[in-house]
Amino acid sequence: MILFTIFILIIFFSSKRVGWVSDWYKRITSEPYNYYLLLALLIIGFFGQLDYTNRWGCVVGGESIFDAKNILFSSISIILILTSFLFKPRILKSSLLIIELVFWIFKLFYFKGGYVVSIAAAPDPIISFYDTLTLAMRLFIITGLLRTNFKTIYILICTLTIMAIKVFGFPTQLSMIVEGEKSKQRAEFTKEKLTGDWIGIYEYDSTYMSETTHIKDSATLRFDSLYITLYDFRDIDSLQLKMEFNYEFGGHFHNGIKDDWRNQYDFWIRNLTSDSLDIILTQSLDDYRFKMIKNATQQ
8 A cells, every 4th residue: 555655646746747647647547548457457466366365474375376266256356347348338337337346345355365464464565556556446437437526636545545444444354353253153162072081192392402302191181161181291290271262173271370481382173073182282382292082981
């Protein structure tokens, strides 16, 4: 969005002083060149995965160009805009573009990623520039078809307002938030399956003085609705920690004491059936891999 603002300011001030910039600006914001430019941007967006991406943080993303959602979303926009371009009646042209604009804004907030990426959790500058540019082109075409007297500055303000709401208000795609809430609800069923005593072994790799030792030991885990109790774990007879799920099969254990990192673990359930459990506890760079079976007296 910042890149777009700088780009527009350069064009705005140049068009006041440089004749060819003014002519170029008027051409790309009027028919049929505005349609050509928008369609070209959508095609570039499809192949460059700029029109749709599921990117979030350092983990989510990396889908194929031919991912079903990428094909679906780009196809809908291209078909609606191309149909609008081919139609002659102005009311039909503008109606199709307004429908496509509503669809695109819904996609932007509900499905579109790329606004919380990398360690900095910041918007991808290329994606935000692309979205801001294509949104502005849509608004230019619609206002031109409706023959409104909207000044360019008002269109740009409207564009930047919508994008600011996305960047600062809803950077995480709403579909991910909704799925996260559903996953937490499903975690209640995971808790029910975990409840009881589990016996088995755990393994981890210990490094000391540049020497790595593979360690395997026995342990017992006891789960209830709120806590996990670990018996014979790390030479501790009994350790009770509070259990909190962040999603269906993962979360963290802690003792409620702030900054007590020795008793805080992230956990991830790799496999859970009625009688077997594979769970990994992570603390800093240490992974404790548990392979457990349900206590026979509780099956």
